[in-house]
Amino acid sequence: MRWARLPQSGAQPVARSSHSITVVDDKLYLLGGEHDPRVPVGSDVYEYSFTDGIWRVLEAKGEPPIPRVAHAAAAVGSTLYAFGGRSGLEMGEGASNDLFSFHIPSATWTRLTPNGPPPPLRSYHTMTSVGNRLYVFGGCGEAGRLNDLHVYDTETNTWAALAAPSEAAVPGRGGTCLVPAAGRKGLYVIAGFCGRELDDMHFYSLMEYGGCCWKSLEAGGESPGPRGWFASATTPDGRLVVHGGLDANNERLADMFVLDVHA
Structure with a gap:
């Protein structure tokens, strides 16, 4: 496995943390986050x-999420979903568990009203999709850092709680990222903050492919290094992309790395 830095030009986003990036086909979509501490930068997509390393800002319609930090996002087909996060300036202030969809072809936002109990209010969590389902992991809740796991079925518009991994296998954390493995057989948990910035990576196999098994991973090349509050996504060919975040010196980053899991 090996990391490499990606080129960036065009309407490049400012350095930020606590945002999200989501890959759909050959494009990546960035939403939210903070440049100044605890101040949401806006709702632009x-x-x-x-293909060419160029950024642009989309002209969105509909009801967007209010500006927020520490939310999570993932895509199913050509629809981007954004869940939770907080809008307040103080830790825990304005925490939410709302869910929005963004239809990319029409650039339209919609606020959803799912069935079933949603994940508790949280921020600094992570979310990814496998098939028609969204998975939400960890974050900061009222009782501290979490490592719980929830699933949202986009076809039935329903939330359900799943079994959490053990605290020994994957400690509760915020500012981490959960991304799917190639072939939809499992999920990667990458770095995050558990009292300090982490540079670890774990793989969690999904129940239908062998059941809830965790293992730690290591990679060569130029590592992104310890960081939290960053964003990550998986490309169609199975590579992992990491963008921005906070390093161990509490500095905001604008770098971007890609991990070839087959190298």
């Missing part, structure tokens, strides 16, 4: 092309 940025689009990045892997």
Whole structure:
């Protein structure tokens, strides 16, 4: 496995943390986050092309989420979903568990009203999709850092709680990222904050492919290094992309790395 830095030009987003990036086909979509501490930068949707390395801002319609930090986002087909996060300036202030969809072809936002109990209010969590389902992991809740796991079925518009991994296998954390493995057989948990910035990576196999098994992973090349509050996504060919975040010196980053899991 090996990391490499990606080129960036065009309407490049400012350095930020606590945002999200989501890959759909050959494009990457960035939403939210903070440049100044605890101040949401807005609700603009940025689009990045892997083909030419150019950023642009989309002209969105509908009801967007209010500006927020520490939310999570993932895509099913050509629809982007954004869940939770907080809008307040103080830790825990304005925490939410709302769910929005963004239809990319029409650039339209919709606020959803799902069935079933949603995940508790949280921020600094992570979310990804496998098939028609969204998975939400961890974050900061009222009782501290979490490592719980929830699933949202986009076809039935329903939330359900799943079994959490053990605290020994994957400690509760915020500012981490959960991304799917190639072939939809499992999920990667990457770095995050558990009292300090982490540079670890774990793989969690989904129940239908062998059941709830965790293992730690290591990679060569130029590592992104310890960081939290960053964003990550998986490309169609199974590579992992990491963008921005906070390093161990509490500095905001604008770098971007890609991990070839087959190298």
